[in-house]
Amino acid sequence: MHAPAHNRQIVTGVSPVALAAGLTPGMPLAQARSLVPDLLTAEEDAEAQRAALTDLCSWLIWLSPLPAFDAPDGLYSDTTGCAHLYGGEAAMLDLVRDRLKARGHSCSVALSDTAAASRALARSGIDQICLVPPGQQKQALHSLPCSALPLPEKTLSSLSRLGLNTIGALADLPRPPLAKRFGADLLTCLDEALGRQVRPLSVFQPVDRISLTQSLVEPISTPDAIATVIAALVPVVCEKLTARGEGARQLDFLCVRVDGSIQAVRVGTSDPTADVPRLTRLLQDQIPQIAPEFGIETVILTVSANEPLEAGPERSVLPDEAGSSETGLPASLIDRLLNRPGVVSVHQLAPRFSAWPEDGQSRVSPCDMAKSPLAGQMLWARPNILFDLPVRVQVTALLPDGAPRQFVLKRQTHRIAAADGPERLLGEWWQTSESYGAIRDYWQVETTTGLRLWLFRKGDGSHEWSGSGDWFLQGMF
């Protein structure tokens, strides 16, 4: 990373590899390039950094409800009273570091009584965890350099000229001369770090989720009553969504029972929607999943995932029943099926080109299916039913590379009356060594009873390297 400063490019951030090669932040870019000629550089993008930090800050809300920024590259979190949820302070810090690592960030974490002390400790080392017991931040900060405090560059350089290199040395000095020489800012900084003065954090407010909480006058337990509550809540949520120009992708419906336990229902949609009947029906289909027991006293409806609603041409104001259903798949029906218990999978079959027929299609989720131009481009006949695992059959043929005459499947002999083939397929020799030179000869056959089957022989029948010469049944026309 580099950024312009004083008419030249200065390195502002380096990767661990570059750090090992001797590059440090603050070095001119030309010098860094002369040290490592094939250096990969990128200009700093303050906008993107701020956006990424905002993302991370709203992510951090799992830890405590009070995250805050420390621009440009730090985050605070006020975890007072939260540590016991994660099994103690040390376990909590481990968890924070593990989760940040899982997101691909290297970090250093520090926890102490004051935000400023934690900041100084965290910034004094990379990739470490620092936990200060209550009331001991003075000892912890004693040996740290003054640059760990958020002081201006000028103050820092004059401090180092005076030989005041550590915070401990600074804290031991009498206060009035310090204030006279460096101004009140230095003392404020020092006091905040040592816990003599408290500075409030400016807590970050993440983009608010649409969430409705409805306390009920009397606990409800019948499906009809729950349906009524859903029917009352969904229009309000949809109105809010429409006002923001967004559609829901996921809804959480939480029912707080009288005994304090929560029954949760989550539904997802295949495309962003703010359609009242559609969302109402999706939620009402889930009512059997809710066990009210002694009654539900509070319900919460949250839009847990939302996306901008595209104002496409298909959202026509006029109801036309014939036109819309013929062109596309009914999204509302697919949503209901995807959210339905008992459904294992809902998919469409997309053809793709591959050497062997069993790899010739992929399962895609409905609505992801692009209008495929491929399907029309198959010149050779393909069966309607295709086995992923071909079934071994015993075939009698007059010649080793000739047409099959009869085959035995499950101890039943089928005589072949007519056959079309062979269609020779070659394996994907560029993929694996087993497929190199592999050959399959496919025959469409019709038995004397009229069954139309798709048989293939491994190999060309004369060369051992092309396949074993065994016959398989792979499909039915």
Added chain:
Amino acid sequence: MTTDAVARLREQVRRLERRSLPHSHTDTLPTGHSAVDDHLGGGLKTGSLHDFLISDPLEIGASLAMLLPILKEGRGPVFWISDTPAELNAWGLHQSGLSPDTLVCIETDPASLLAVAEDVLRGPERALAVITGSHVPTLKEIRRLNLAVEGSGNTGFFLRSAPLTRAPGKDPCACATRWRILSHSSAPRFFPGLAMPLPGSRRLSAALLRVRGGRPAHWILDCTDHAPLSRSLDALLAHRAPSALAPERFPGRQAPDRARASA
């Protein structure tokens, strides 16, 4: 007074016959075979259930050869509901006329197969459902589905395995039609120089075991292909021209060709 009573009676009969439903003007899906369509009065009725018995796992192809053209006539999305992974092949289905874009495969628990089918058939959306499974639906279950399709006008097809020896298909049936379709040997086409004759056009032995308000029948059907080309034109073109790139990408190769053409 008497006319009033007669009118009330008529109203009751009409309600029993379910003619007051919005989809009472039932449409038909032609099968493509004129003999069958004449017998059924235009084809298979929409807003009802049709039962296809498959006597042998290898015979499923024959039922599909009958069913796929009907599904294509439906012009709605087709939901293939099964309790095992469907062994369908997108390439083959496209060649049989059913586009993979309109086909949605749904795999369910064996226990909730019919419940999911009812969900698809009952909904306000237009849909054709093919229900395949080993489970033999009882009369009660089929009547329940019948109510669903009558209300919505959707059409359901059962594709279920029923071996000829164990289930001859004579048991009572709440579906509109019941079929058993077997493959029949075709007339092979002999060509000089070929060791084996080529298969002729497909022949089916279609038995209409039961039909509501009609007589059972049996046909030998020829599935002839009247298309001028055996494959779509873009398939033939695609295999002639391997490159799908635009011609202007190769200015160097274009120029000599044109030069030769002019010379």
